[in-house]
Amino acid sequence: RKEVEQDPGPFNVPEGATVAFNCTYSNSASQSFFWYRQDCRKEPKLLMSVYSSGNEDGRFTAQLNRASQYISLLIRDSKLSDSATYLCVVTMAAGNKLTFGGGTRVLVKP
Amino acid sequence: EPEVTQTPSHQVTQMGQEVILRCVPISNHLYFYWYRQILGQKVEFLVSFYNNEISEKSEIFDDQFSVERPDGSNFTLKIRSTKLEDSAMYFCASSHQTRPADTQYFGPGTRLTVL
Numbered sequence: 001r002k003e004v005e006q007d008p009g010p011f012n013v014p015e016g017a018t019v020a021f022n023c024t025y026s027n028s029a030s031q032s033f034f035w036y037r038q039d040c041r042k043e044p045k046l047l048m049s050v051y052s053s054g055n056e057d058g059r060f061t062a063q064l065n066r067a068s069q070y071i072s073l074l075i076r077d078s079k080l081s082d083s084a085t086y087l088c089v090v091t092m093a094a095g096n097k098l099t100f101g102g103g104t105r106v107l108v109k110p
Numbered sequence: 111e112p113e114v115t116q117t118p119s120h121q122v123t124q125m126g127q128e129v130i131l132r133c134v135p136i137s138n139h140l141y142f143y144w145y146r147q148i149l150g151q152k153v154e155f156l157v158s159f160y161n162n163e164i165s166e167k168s169e170i171f172d173d174q175f176s177v178e179r180p181d182g183s184n185f186t187l188k189i190r191s192t193k194l195e196d197s198a199m200y201f202c203a204s205s206h207q208t209r210p211a212d213t214q215y216f217g218p219g220t221r222l223t224v225l
Contacts, residue, residue, distance in 0.1 A: 043216040
């Protein structure tokens with residue numbers, strides 16, 4: 001089983017619509033969770049950390065379900081500039097390396 | 111805003127040659143990392159470095175790889191004898207502390223092409 005698993009997509013989203021997707025992680029001892037954004041052939045950039053209580057940053061909402069070991073990201077009022085690959089990232093209890101999922105590709109269309 | 115920088119942006123080399131990829135982490139950061147991403151695949155951890163020594167490394171980081179912090183600002187990744195399968199994007203990252211929640215900031219990457 002992959003350590004961090006994501007639906008690769010693509011999710012084709014009309015501009016202004018809402019899109020949501022999940023990722024699952026296999027290690028129940030994972031401590032911290034993040035969503036990074038990666039544009040084509042660019043570096044990953046932190047979008048937001050994910051907290052147990054859920055958190056929101058503008059149009060982006062992240063949720064963590066420890067019992068079911070999944071993390072979700074919801075994007076409201078999608079913009080063309082939201083088109084990117086969204087990377088689910090976890091850190092395991094044993095160290096501080098980041099473990100990445102394969103990414104979910106989102107394409108926002110006019 | 112401070113950022114991680116990497117040079118060169120693209121390196122082309124012949125199989126068997128040595129390459130050195132360079133990174134300048136954010137100045138007050140103490141923890142440094144290398145990751146790689148083969149085209150079309152996920153980002154993979156290679157190595158982490160703190161206090162002038164390796165703190166963790168993955169199975170990918172074998173004897174062909176080494177890291178060094180030769181001075182107060184640079185952090186380098188050396189591949190001694192490159193293989194075709196080393197072709198990838200190599201990202202350097204740094205963080206202020208090692209707590210899991212601390213953000214790792216990534217450089218723009220070096221695209222390594224081994225012919």
